């Protein structure tokens with residue numbers, strides 16, 4: 418039987434690259450995104466690899482949308498083996514005291530509440546099955562403090578708490594929950610962020626020991642490893658994939 422994955426933020430960047438990589442392993446995918454255009458493009462890319470895929474439109478900051486993408490996946494594919502809990506936004510890059518409350522609430526709503534709702538509903542299905550693997554997307558900003566991203570950093574530190582504490586409660590039920598902490602990686606999110614804050618791109622590249630940004634394909638490889646049985650005894654980990662960035666900061 419083919420395995421089934423839900424990928425949030427599957428319409429672009431890390432989510433899209435992971436959908437394609439998992440499809441190469443024969444995994445069927447529920448592509449969840451707020452963008453129909455991006456989500457449908459990923460569905461086509463997965464099908465080109467010979468796996469099955471459906472697009473489910475959702476705003477992950479809304480609990481009813483999250484419940485809906487979980488229910489639709491189970492009714493369509495019958496199971497959820499893997500969950501890449503990945504949708505997120507970066508914010509404007511303003512210093513914290515210059516950010517308005519709407520922006521703070523939006524980032525927390527998508528990055529942290531969205532991730533919590535996702536795990537809440539997906540883990541319920543996985544616990545009943547007695548198995549399942551989850552990868553939550555944190556960030557370098559989830560393991561170290563950084564300027565210009567205070568709210569974002571708070572949400573990504575939260576993702577790591579979610580990851581470790583889920584293991585404390587549900588590893589005994591067959592769940593594995595890990596997090597990835599990518600450094601700056603060449604995706605739409607980062608291109609837009611650096612377009613608005615060009616000096617930060619130079620700072621980022623010069624601060625990375627490998628002197629380049631990561632690629633979505635490199636991250637997809639790590640996520641695929643963590644989700645599949647090759648990583649069967651890895652649980653509650655936060656794996657940094659950042660060219661050495663947070664090791665020398």
Ligand SMILES: NC(=O)c1ccc[n+]([C@@H]2O[C@H](COP(=O)([O-])OP(=O)(O)OC[C@H]3O[C@@H](n4cnc5c(N)ncnc54)[C@H](O)[C@@H]3O)[C@@H](O)[C@H]2O)c1
Pocket residue numbers: 425426427428429430431432449450451452455475476477478503504505506507527554555556557598599600601602603604605606607
């Ligand atoms: N690119 C990086 O450098 C980097 C580094 C560390 C962590 N991350 C994290 O990786 C994850 C993916 O980011 P990316 O770089 O691939 O960005 P991206 O912008 O390329 O992709 C993010 C996707 O999430 C979707 N999305 C945004 N808001 C949504 C919502 N409310 N509901 C559903 N979908 C929504 C977007 O439509 C988009 O398709 C994010 O959580 C981000 O914080 C990215």
